[in-house]
Amino acid sequence: MLRHILARLILMIPVIFFVSIMVFTIMHLIPGDPAYVMLGEEASQERVNALRKELGLDRSLPVQYVSWLAKAVQGDLGRSIKSNVKVLEAILARLPVTGYLALSAILFSILVALPVGIIAGVKPKSTLDVLGTVFAMGGIAMPSFWLGILLIFFFSLHLGWLPISGYVSPREDLWESLRHMVLPAVTLGGSLAATNTRFIRSSMLEVMNKEYITTARAKGLREIGVVRVHALKNALIPVVTMLGLQLGLLFGGALVVETIFAIPGLGRLIVGAIFARDFPMVQGIVLFMAVFVLMANFLVDILYSFLDPRIRLSR
Amino acid sequence: MSLDMDAPLLSVENLKTYFHLREGRLKAVDGVSFQMSRGEILGMVGESGCGKSVCAHSLLRLIKTPPAQLSGKILFRGTNLLEVSKARMRRIRGRHISMIFQDPTVSLNPVLTVGRQISEALILHQGFSRSRAAARGRELLEMVGIPHPEKRYRQYAFQLSGGMRQRVMIAMALSCQPEILLADEPTTSLDVTIQAQILELIKEMNGRLGTAVLLITHDLGVVAGYTERVMVVYAGKIVETASTKTIFKHPWHPYTLGLMGAVPHMQANQEAHLVNIRGTPPSLIGLGEGCAFYARCDYADERCQKETPALSELETGHFVRCFNPEREEAAS
């Protein structure tokens, strides 16, 4: 298994390389002079020149890339043009908030998807299955921002049960924190739940049709035992990987959810940076997210290797 | 349950397994009757798709009954298995009647250890503790001829060869010393050399444990070497049944004749050619009246097309379902 891990790590190198190139290119996609775009048309020539110097825009592209990369590897992602804080610091300050949101969303999606998906897979074409599938299809089609708006409309404005927006740190006030996190978590986790329900269902369905399930029944096991002992482990291993891979989607969804609910996380940070034309910040965040996702995928892959004995023991 | 030692262990009466599909009624098992005595090895031979596998699954009620419908009687030690409760049936599965399947690679759970799967039945049916079941499991592995049982016990199916996997399946099935073992084409997926080993193992277990075996196969060679009696199945019905010796000496049903003729013989002279049964097996959906073999039969007449023959005992212990059986001695 160690060799497997090493092989994976080595494979990641070209990928990270490409990622860095792509991120680097973002700022250079800007038509016209990036410095002007960032500072605005009316900015003085001095300021523009100073910015160009600072960002190294006067040097040749390859040189810029290497210097940017070198600094990035050391953790220096530059400074925000607008607020002059270090990009990495800003990111790390906001990361826990987005993490809190993401975890809540995942938790919600599992709470829904697991029971519904398993039962639907074990008993296909039953009422629960049909209902579940309908909801799942609807959930996938529903844009998260619309869901969010609807939820706010209903639960906050109409019923007044939950706050419209805002964020409260769990360290300040746990109860209020949870209250404020319910709608955002459901909004973000909604489409996740839909996707996961379908995936768990089809995974279970596939497993239940396998021959070793018949063998288990031929031994006299109760259906519940068959599902619990034989089917679940086989069906859920791929689901675990799915969850890990959804991290990327979560970041995207977080952008929108944080905007709607005014949550001070990474999503709002990057949206704000985009509007402020703060491209070093944008670059930094995108790079951070991409590397984060890659790391997460890597860990998930290791987890999968560990869970599936066929991979764990064959190397 | 009665313990009359002379009464047959298993008595199947007019078993029918019909599937209700949109296209029609699929008669996989169409009125099958037979008996098994304690400790005997009974063969069931027929082409692919003739219903023999469904028959075995039906005996353990492993068929999903909304699309399927089972009727008839399956008397195991006097009790009709088609009428017992689901819970009772579960107690019989794995404990009194076990089954092994064709492809051991897919019949074993890939993420559980071999040992875990072997001891499962012991823990379930005989209340063994984990450790006691593990010990017994290792003994079983040794019994079926797997070297280094302690090591193998902890391994996974993919770490074993095909032959070993089938041995594991056998160990699993025999763990609670059932009265009957249903062996559904146990050697079809294996290499030829391994096939013989597995069959020998089954024969040995039959001798040692006294387990009756229903050996399902499409291979006449298997039948010849390892069964005492045999039933020939065609289109969901038994068309001939006799002791193995008798069937090979003088098969009477045209289909059986065809099967025999289709197998190359070492002793045959140069002129003898392989008999090809013309036509193809019929679809099991919408079978009407008349003998199912009619279209492919060289001995058929008008009556065969209109009436369905019944199984008749033309000689002691030798039953044939045919209006015009070949009653001469076949050329050997």
Added chain:
Amino acid sequence: MNDSPGIIKRYLEQGILAVVGLSVVFLVILIAIFGPMFSPFGPLDQELTHVLSAPDARHILGTDDLGRDIFARVVYGARNSLFIGIISVGIAMVVGVSIGLIAGYWRGFHDRVIASLMDAMLSFPPLVLAIAISAALGQGYLSVMIAIGFVFTPFFGRLVRGVVLSTREKEFILGARAVGTKDYKIILRHILPNIAAPIIIQVSLGLAYAILVEAGLSFLGVGLNPPTPSWGSMLRDGYGYMQMAPSMAISPGVAIFITVLGFNFLGDGIRDVVDPEHQKVFKQVEL
């Protein structure tokens, strides 16, 4: 035994999802093309006396904060969404299929490079990448289409690469090569038919996703230039007026929902028909 009518009937039943999806998609396309003819108002016409009005006989869906007819804006928005979706998915398809073919068929170095490239593209959260690109290129149709097209390319690429990899090992390909058939002929005659179905499915699902992404971009303010009607930006505007004029937010939301659902149904429906997975029903019988 006449099986043909049975098979056709079964395909129809299995494909009911695709049929429903196709109908919905067709409807949406019709509305996008012909809808504007039926709308008495233009999407940009402001009627400042009739701001935030509820649905009535004149304004079927009411008016927004600048007195514009919501129905008109939804209908014109359909045009924009579909247009952007088709172009961007088209770009993604052409580029993605090409690189997928190259990677899958010629393997080796090409494969490794392309596969790494695609993995890199896939490690970016789609919406984030789309926003960043879109923002860098400036607002407007072109940047949105390029952004979404870029983000989607690896979906096609990965799919095609996978199918090509498995197909090329099949015996008939080896046979064709053994006989000396030229590569491009093999691809054209043997490989493309095999990848056609998954591509069609991916296109349909991709359109669904593209519409969602475009709406997301517009919602965040990075998409089309206002006052161009886009479902996403309509939602953004409507967010603030939810209590006063719920139709402003609900209408575009429903439009997005139905359209995306339709494309999803279509894609899944085709997959149900084409993918042998649904033949599992027979497994029970095949014992």
